[in-house]
Amino acid sequence: MRESELWRRLEAELGVDYVRSWAGSQVIADLGGRTVSEALADGIDIKAIWRACWAFLELPDRMR
Template sequence: MRETELWRRLELHLGSGYARVWAEQQVLADLGGRTVVEAIAAGVNLKTIWRACWGALELPARDR
């Protein structure tokens, strides 16, 4: 997964105005207590980040 795909998916589910805010502020336990933005900066695998977002947002299995 590329970073652009991660952002596209977040925007699809959260809206373009809120996705970045959520990614900067929402701390996810599955990312070691980091936000999405912090996890990206730390070099966490983007699929791992998406799975954490998917779980936190309680999205349907088809969106995994």
């Protein structure tokens, strides 16, 4: 998965206007207590970031 795909999926769920704010403020335990923005900056695998977001947002299995 590319970073652009991660943002596309998050935008689809959270909205274009909110997604960057959410990604910079919502701490996710599955990312080691990081935000999405911090996880990206720290070089965490993008698929791992998506899986953590998927679980945190309680998205349906089809979105996995």
